[in-house]
Amino acid sequence: MDSREKEAGRYLGYGKHAIDEKTWSLVKNCFQELDRTVKSRIVYRIFELETPDEGRVKIGGLNITSRNLAKNMKGCEKGVILGATLGIEADMLMRRYSLTDMSKAVVLQACGAAMLEEFLDSWQKEYAEEAKKEGYYLRPRFSPGYGDFDISCQESILRMLDSAKKIGLTMTDGYMLTPTKSVTAVIGMSREHVPCHKKGCEECAKTDCIYRR
Amino acid sequence: MILERLGKELLYFDGGTGTLLQEKGMKPGELPETWNLTHTEEMVDIHRQYFEAGSDIVLTNTFGANALKFHDTEYELQDIVAAAVVNVKEGAWMGVHDGREVYTALDIGPTGKLLKPMGDLSFEDAYEAFKEVAQYGEEAGADLIHIETMSDTYEVKAAVLAAKENTSLPVFATMIFDGKGKLLTGGDVPSVVALLEGLRVDALGINCGMGPQEMFPVLEEILKYATVPVIVKPNAGLPKQKDGNVYYDVNPEDFAEIMQKITELGAAAVGGCCGTTPGHIRALIKRTESSRDILRRKKKAEDYTIVSSYGKAVVFGEEPRIIGERINPTGKKKFKQALKEHDIDYILREGISQQDAGAHILDVNVGLPDIDEPALMKEIVTELQSVTSLPLQIDTVDVNALEAAMRIYNGKPMVNSVNGKQEAMDAVFPLIQKYGGVVVGLTLDENGIPDTPEGRADIAGKIIKEAEKYGIPKKDIVIDVLTMTISSEPKGARTTLEALRLVKERYGVCTVLGVSNISFGLPYRPAVNSNFYTMAMQAGLSAGIINPLSEDMMRSYYSFCALMNYDKNCERYIEQYAGQSNMAPAVKDAKITLKSAIEKGLKEEAHHAAAALLAGKKPLEIINEEMIPALDTVGKGFEKGSVFLPQLLMSADAAKIAFAVLKEALERSGDAEQKKEKIVLATVKGDIHDIGKNIVKVLLENYGFDVIDLGKDVEPEVIVETVLQEDVKLVGLSALMTTTVVSMEETIKQLRKKKTGCKVMVGGAVLNQEYADMIGADFYGKDAMQSVYYAQQILKENQDNGISDTKKL
Known part of the structure; x- marks a missing residue:
């Protein structure tokens, strides 16, 4: 089982349990269909970043009030803002299988999420190499909606990236990203290498979550 | 007049403005459109530079000036647009020294939102936003409307319709493609060209996204299909980043050199987009102005019959296409029932199964007496387009239903049908003229159906000629010479086949045929149908309207394509039938209970x-x-x-x-099915994630509940209304985020006011018991099974009664 299959299992609530044979073959089948149908796209920009105090982050003219983000960005002088999406094709697939095969729709949902994460991980790995050459180290991705990083920041982030035009990433009036399989995030860049293993789940205060790593 | 010059001589647009604005001090995050009022001199100066460089058409600085994108409390949209037009005219006055005729183009860009059903912007709201800008632009004196950088066929349709219906200005539209010739929303080149030509734009093309060199493959494909003049406005190369800034680095000379080749290929109007400057335009003009006469150069595009959906075009050709006939209530009890009960899912599944079986286009007929056909047709077309990328054939005799569906259809639809009766042509052709479409022409008229091939071909000729009066080209008409039942018309099949050949030969048009009618009244109909189908394809049928779930028909189809070498190396045939002969009938595992x-x-x-x-x-x-x-x-x-x-x-x-x-x-x-308790399910207003609600739905249905699924992003009022109308005692609401729990609360509030005794259960990622209590829900379901148990608990009494009633039968 490869790493994205494992991730999909986690999103499906399997936790540390083994995935049953039937579900696993469905997971494989869904990844195949996604690989065939969707195209991951990303847009990113680098901005100057500062953390004036413990509760605020300033990045490229955007002022964010968030203790969690400020903690994550401490010591960074630049930051990446990024947006990525699997596009509307993924949404269509899920809609379609919601009508004919609900278990597949649910598995597709999980596989789509895992696929997007994997795409971002591999992009970040590559970009980290590039940044290292210029003497910068990358922090983990941090997205609006995590902790106290307000989801309403989506609007400014999308505008700063011109994401609608660049990759077709937009949002609803309620700050939901559309297409639904999309992510925006901030990545801190610091001169100093701070070993920082905390990401996603481990950072989250909801310790009773069944999807926790 | 620009239309007199367009397509005859090479016309020049301006280039980018972003870089120039930055040079003049515009800060990141500032709305460029406000500069029309706050920095008039700078704006006029930029326009002047382009006119001096030789541009014929200069765009107003209004790319983001629409109510959905432009949120500025200080300035009115109308003032911005008016000032923008005046600024270009001022620039022309200062920059045109040779007395040539120049034009102010009102620039319209995308809203930055995704349209329904994938996003939350309705087609109508998009239309209204574009309409407002278009009207302001015309009032202010713009000479044409230039819609650009569009990446969604649906959005560009809203924009073009708004411009055409509310102004009398020429309309140009250019889209942004990626290197593979796809829009961000998946559309391919023929689908875009078909859509825009159907909407009768005056010119179409490509802008932004790439540099001139990268545009060649896409441009060649556009030129292959487009019959209207083609616009090309590339960036100054591919974007590069340095220190957080995006820049483009193809210099004016290199840009001009490639652009010269682009004009030689057949572009009719050229300019630049991001990163291009007056220098680029000047160089471009210097290189190409000696050969501005493009009339001789312009190759005529071949006549392709194209229908499209948001993402996919079906181009008719020698290889026959399959139009799935199953979305049609005629003779189908279950389908009729689904229509009456508004069971949209059933109809959508009919569409999906036909797509899986190999259909290329889906016929959609929802006509029943006592049904609001325009509303239903509109709904089903929209819903179908959210689950299948196949183009649709709108099949109705109700002109209102036809127009309602054509208006909101994403793409260029097929329309079924018109015929040789004057009345029918008077009703249908104006719609094709306005919205675009490929229309099926039935060879019958006031005198009925001619019984000779010549008679039917004559009517085909009449239809084609009448369509010409509306500017509808022959390629947008496919002729149906009609299938007559052989049990009552012994020569029916021969006449039909002969007529097929004749119309093709005489007019060179594509043809369709409803096939299965041939065997009406005969035993073992599949045998006759599938053989007649093969004969019709042999006679040149472009598309059969058939049941793709019928194995006999598909066997004919795959065999025909393999035999005629449309199926290279018999690949599709082998894929379908490999191992077929070895297949034993499915063994039923008797052991498994x-x-x-x-x-x-x-x-x-x-x-x-x-x-x-x-x-x-x-x-x-x-x-x-x-x-x-x-x-x-x-x-x-x-x-x-x-x-x-x-x-x-x-x-x-x-x-x-x-x-x-x-x-x-x-x-x-004949036993009555047990009476089922109704439950309304909805994902609340503003929320577009509905997978959780769908899971709950499947489980509740399993346990014998009648689920009324209102979908996602549902207004509180709609939920309340349904609850009252259907006298529902339990409502399930889903919301994913804190921002949408607000609508959940509002819905509960309204429900409490209007209906006593109705319970509300809630669920969704951000909810918990405490939160559910806070917004006044009766029950919080932490997972899908909990909602089943709660429903049983609340509705059990009624359900028990239901079962015992049935048992008494």
């Missing part, structure tokens, strides 16, 4: 087991003794954590299939 089939989530086995059980038991006994215990076992396992969500749903799907078998038996036996 229905209970175990459901527990293991085995659909096929569940089907067979249910059918086998019917020999000895009544449907209700089977439900109570086999199915409910199986579902309970799985449900409990899920709660305990030994069964996981995908397994729970596999079991649910298996149970669903078994239920269908039992339901049929119940209907056959």
